[in-house]
Amino acid sequence: MAVDPVTGASSDTPSVSGIYTTQPTRVPKQSLDSEAFMNLLVTQLRNQDPSSPMDTNQMIAQTTQLAMMEKLTNMDSTNQENFALQMRMAAANLVGHTVNYIDKDGATKSGLASSVSYEGSVPVVTVGDQKIPLDSISGVVSPTPAPTV
Template identity: 35%
Template sequence: MNVTSATDTTSSTSSTSSTSTTSSNSVDYNTFLQLLIAEMKNQDPTNPMDTSQYMSQFAQLSTVEQATLTNSKLDSLLSSQALTQADGLIGHNVSFTDSTGATFTGKIASVSINSDGSVATLEDGTKVAVGPGLTLS
C-alpha cells in the first residue's frame, strides 16, 4: 500500500515517493548483521533487555549465517554439476532446428558455461544453446 502526502498534487511526485520508500525498506544480509551486532554491542551486558530476546537474536544471526553458507555451497554444487554435464557433451553428435526452421547437425567440439546457460560450439564453429530442442546422439 502506498501512502502519499496530503499536499502531493502531481502523480510523478507520489511515484517518486513510493520508489524511494521501497528502496529504503529493503535490508540485505550485511545490513541486517551490522544492525544486529550494533544492537548487541550497545547493550548493557549486566542488564540485557530480556534473556529470551537476546537468545532469539543469536538464533537469528546463526540462521541467517547458515542460510548464506548453504546458498554458497548450493551454487558451487550447481557449477560442478554444469561442468560435469558440459564434459559429457563433448564429442557427441547433435542436431537442432533454429528459429528460421533450418536443421543443423554436427559434432560438439566444446561447451562454454555462461550466466545464461551452456552454449555448445560445433566443429564447424556453429554455436547452439544447450536446452530444449537439442537432440544428442
C-alpha cells in the first residue's frame, strides 16, 4: 500500500486530501490596489536573473506608477466623499421649499419639503407623507416671502 507523504492518504482508499475536510476557496480581488502592485514588484525582484538584474530606471518607473496609482485612488475616494457631501447640502437646502418630483407612477407632482433623511446613499426628502429620493426631484420653487404690513 502506497502512502502519499504530503496528505497521509493511502492510494487504496479514497479520502479527503490533506488536512482540510473541504478545499479552501480563495476569492480573487476584483481590483488592483497598492498591495497587489507591491507584491508583483517584490516577486519580480525575487525571481530576477542574477546575471542581468532589473534596470534601476525600470524599478523607479514602476515605483512611481505605484505612487501615482495610490494618489489617484485617494483622489477618487475624496471626490466621492465630496459628491456625497454636496448631495446632503443640496437636500438640506430644499427644506421649506416647494419641490417638483416624479412619483412612482411617472407623474409629476409638487409639495413642500419638510425634512431630509441621510440614512441611505442618496438623501431622501419628505414631501407631505411621501419619501422622495433626491435624484427624483426635478425642480425647486423658492418660498414666497411673507407680506410686510
